[in-house]
Amino acid sequence: MAILSFTLSQNLYVRDPQATDLGQKIIQSSIEMIDKLGFDHFTFKKLANDIGSTEASVYRYFENKHKLLIYLIDWYWTWLEYRIDYEINNIKSPTERLKLCLHKLCEEKVFDPQVAHVDERALDRIMIAEFEKTFLTKQVDEDNKDGLFLPYKSLCKKIVSFITAVSPNYKFPHSLASTILVMIRHQLYYARHLPTLSDIKYDPKQQYKKLYVLIEQLVFKTIQ
């Protein structure tokens, strides 16, 4: 079996966490802890305790917890785009391609044995609850200049190309693509915590089907 590993922007870390044992422990444990505590209550001290190391050692890998969060999120978007590419390989029909892509975006995320040290289920929950905190900051322009949002933009661009292939005349493909990426996560969050804001009923197994119908309808009716 092939082992997956992605190269992420060097601006994200001080020292590449994929290169060492301690680095991988940091990634593994931070996913677990951010999922459990929420990003706001997650600290490098708690992380260091958890892996039996020290705060100072963690700082040798990541400048601060904001960069660590972006690292995890960039990893997720890169992984997701890879999976979409893999899935749509050899599909010629634009409509079929867009539908398959939407399927991949909406589907339940399960543990991917190709990447041993990452718990994709926990990471998916982190995406739902924390993604927007990465760019809703005062440093957004600086972070953007440093290329920290490239994986998200890249996926967005890919979706735009699929949309445009189906409907070359639709005027707002970028807005639609970025909207569905946020929408998918929001609707799952609402289903769970603010049910009056969504028509998706919370159900760990079944909710993804209805979510797909909602998204597919919205996309195809809008661009037709």
Add this chain to the structure above:
Amino acid sequence: MAILSFTLSQNLYVRDPQATDLGQKIIQSSIEMIDKLGFDHFTFKKLANDIGSTEASVYRYFENKHKLLIYLIDWYWTWLEYRIDYEINNIKSPTERLKLCLHKLCEEKVFDPQVAHVDERALDRIMIAEFEKTFLTKQVDEDNKDGLFLPYKSLCKKIVSFITAVSPNYKFPHSLASTILVMIRHQLYYARHLPTLSDIKYDPKQQYKKLYVLIEQLVFKTIQ
């Protein structure tokens, strides 16, 4: 001229800021400071300095800065819903009503002289950058139980009723309503900071027209 004032949930504050001089100064200055510093860098100490009072005094009005942010955001949604109600009064055609509502949602927010101590332009920028931080927390269920998100839910419900009046058979009105509320703000944020994610070009005066076209098209095509 009528003076507007809204009654917000008592769970939001320790002491009603509308009732005293100091309370109103807290509201006024917090809008200015959160807009300028961003919510993360905003503290009660800075706020207290700004209005020539003390941290402890601010804590007598709001339990913490999270509740203060929700207070501002609840005020905004209540104000916006009031303006929509006012606008669509006596409009009989469901289509016309929905369109007017979308117009109100998308339009540029300007200073409302009916509410002297609130700078709606600054508050609108706060909404764009900070709204999602109010519910993307670990305490969301508790806050929800305390009714802290009622104004947002109420506006959402109203939009649902307008959608349903136009298209009774559309299956996902709640999801659509909550999506456009988030989408409007996100697209304006992207236009400004992450332009490759949107087809709206940043332009403080003109951007709202194109935003409206995007939203109107998305809504009407989706529900038709």
Add this chain to the structure above:
DNA sequence: CGTTTTTGATAGTAATACTATTAATTATTG
């Protein structure tokens, strides 16, 4: 085997998010 690199242990700082205490002011009531 010696040198560079990496880690761990310890300590320290400035800022944040509160809490507790006391002093001053205002309101209530006999």
Add this chain to the structure above:
DNA sequence: CAATAATTAATAGTATTACTATCAAAAACG
């Protein structure tokens, strides 16, 4: 109207957070 109760402001203090600095021990590396 004076005594007392309640409310508010000002001051100070605590625990936690987000880092930084230093130095010695351990690993890795040529």
